[in-house]
Amino acid sequence: MNQEPTPPTDAVSGLIQALNRLPGVGPKSAQRLAFHLLRASDEETRLLAEAIMSLKQKTKLCSVCLNVTGTDPCRICSNEQRDRTKICIVEQPQDILALEHTGVYYGRYHVLHGAISPTEGVGAGDVRIRELMARLGDGSVTEVILATNTNLEGEQTALYLNKLITPLGIRVTRLARGLPFGTELEYADDVTLTRALEGRQEL
Amino acid sequence: MTRPRNYQTEAVIIKKTKLGEADRILTLYTPDLGKIQAVAKGVRRPRSKMAGHLELLTHSQVSLARGRNLDTVTGSQTIDGFLPLKGDLELTSCALYLAELTEQFTADHDENRPLFELLLKTMHRLCQDTDRELTLRYFELHLLDLTGYRPQLGRCTACSQALKPETNFFSPCAGGVLCPGCQPTQPAAHPLSLDALKVLRWLQDSEAEDFGRLKVSRPLSREMETLMRACLRYLLEREVRSTAWRDTLREQAAPRQVAEEEGEG
Numbered sequence: 001m002n003q004e005p006t007p008p009t010d011a012v013s014g015l016i017q018a019l020n021r022l023p024g025v026g027p028k029s030a031q032r033l034a035f036h037l038l039r040a041s042d043e044e045t046r047l048l049a050e051a052i053m054s055l056k057q058k059t060k061l062c063s064v065c066l067n068v069t070g071t072d073p074c075r076i077c078s079n080e081q082r083d084r085t086k087i088c089i090v091e092q093p094q095d096i097l098a099l100e101h102t103g104v105y106y107g108r109y110h111v112l113h114g115a116i117s118p119t120e121g122v123g124a125g126d127v128r129i130r131e132l133m134a135r136l137g138d139g140s141v142t143e144v145i146l147a148t149n150t151n152l153e154g155e156q157t158a159l160y161l162n163k164l165i166t167p168l169g170i171r172v173t174r175l176a177r178g179l180p181f182g183t184e185l186e187y188a189d190d191v192t193l194t195r196a197l198e199g200r201q202e203l
Numbered sequence: 204m205t206r207p208r209n210y211q212t213e214a215v216i217i218k219k220t221k222l223g224e225a226d227r228i229l230t231l232y233t234p235d236l237g238k239i240q241a242v243a244k245g246v247r248r249p250r251s252k253m254a255g256h257l258e259l260l261t262h263s264q265v266s267l268a269r270g271r272n273l274d275t276v277t278g279s280q281t282i283d284g285f286l287p288l289k290g291d292l293e294l295t296s297c298a299l300y301l302a303e304l305t306e307q308f309t310a311d312h313d314e315n316r317p318l319f320e321l322l323l324k325t326m327h328r329l330c331q332d333t334d335r336e337l338t339l340r341y342f343e344l345h346l347l348d349l350t351g352y353r354p355q356l357g358r359c360t361a362c363s364q365a366l367k368p369e370t371n372f373f374s375p376c377a378g379g380v381l382c383p384g385c386q387p388t389q390p391a392a393h394p395l396s397l398d399a400l401k402v403l404r405w406l407q408d409s410e411a412e413d414f415g416r417l418k419v420s421r422p423l424s425r426e427m428e429t430l431m432r433a434c435l436r437y438l439l440e441r442e443v444r445s446t447a448w449r450d451t452l453r454e455q456a457a458p459r460q461v462a463e464e465e466g467e468g
Contacts, residue, residue, distance in 0.1 A: 024224055118296055118448035119218065119303045152259040152289065159292040163455070180249050189255025190284040 066111040083107040088145040115153040217302040237313040243276040355379030375437035
């Protein structure tokens with residue numbers, strides 16, 4: 001196989017390598033992006049560079065819910081309008097964006113930053129459960145909504161949290177699992193269909 | 204011989220890793236092709252038709268297309284989703300342990316139908332109400348048997364003398380039991396009680412159907428677990444990852460179990 005031709009300068013090849021490490025960016029895309037930036041205006045590249053720099057400098061984890069935020073506590077946790085008695089538990093910050101987009105949830109969140117995955121060596125101590133339990137300690141929370149993913153790891157995490165939280169006398173609920181909107185029944189798997197039947201509702 | 208471009212196989216999904224934005228690499232254990240890896244495209248999207256059929260610990264009929272590097276999953280249909288198992292934290296941890304052992308002890312494309320059947324049978328067994336630990340010991344012993352590491356439990360591995368009914372020793376690196384006379388030659392040997400030896404021997408030679416009647420005390424069960432764990436660790440040269448999670452769950456259940464035992468006594 002031919003080797004990739006060496007780019008003209010170290011600066012270009014350095015950028016290509018850096019871009020190449022990003023998810024979903026292959027060597028050709030990295031090259032295209034690098035040469036695009038080379039031709040772009042100074043203003044454009046400066047804005048991009050600043051945006052990347054401030055990403056790390058100006059963001060931190062909210063001390064309450066562990067969401068990614070610019071202010072601490074984050075906008076959701078410091079919003080007095082939001083229901084303090086409900087906490088929705090998600091695996092990653094992106095999940096909050098998805099839930100917020102629906103506009104129907106007015107409680108707060110807690111980000112676990114992962115899910116329990118025994119075969120990959122991720123145990124209960126490797127996700128942010130301790131912080132969650134500390135939040136539940138003061139008795140102001142009456143309901144915990146488990147919104148972990150519906151795959152095996154997410155389910156395991158949900159079952160485990162249920163076991164930890166139920167003894168505290170807090171209501172634990174799980175997002176309904178059933179048929180996603182816009183799908184066809186014949187392709188549904190057994191688990192989904194079983195859950196959908198179990199959770200059927202009157203129209 | 205040219206192989207067909209598309210093929211179908213039964214498989215148990217024993218491992219999955221993320222690939223790119225919405226894809227996964229799955230490790231499938233199959234009856235005729237052994238362990239294979241395949242790319243499942245788009246299964247991390249919510250509307251994927253295949254995702255539910257390709258979750259870990261699912262027994263599925265899978266269609267694959269040969270690729271240059273990895274094969275691609277083109278379709279799948281669940282045969283058994285092991286629902287009772289997935290709704291229970293401890294049972295899932297046991298089944299993940301089976302999957303990890305299967306994954307670790309096999310090489311790609313190494314056909315081993317009895318092992319496939321052992322895996323399925325053990326998963327079904329976990330769904331029934333049986334002694335989980337014995338079920339796992341049965342699996343471990345037969346897994347070692349089917350992959351060529353069968354521990355020698357009948358005679359001393361050093362002097363080949365029949366073992367006397369006394370406390371013997373179990374040595375992972377000698378590959379079986381040592382009599383007290385030969386034990387000093389192997390410093391890393393664990394003491395092995397007569398009861399544990401009997402149960403292990405019996406599990407090694409029995410068929411899965413008939414050990415449901417066996418009752419084993421908790422200390423004996425722990426002893427056998429410790430021995431098998433040492434043995435597996437020696438062969439894999441590392442800890443089995445999912446055991447840590449099983450230990451966590453057990454520690455939490457511990458106060459309850461102690462209470463139960465006191466109640467029994």
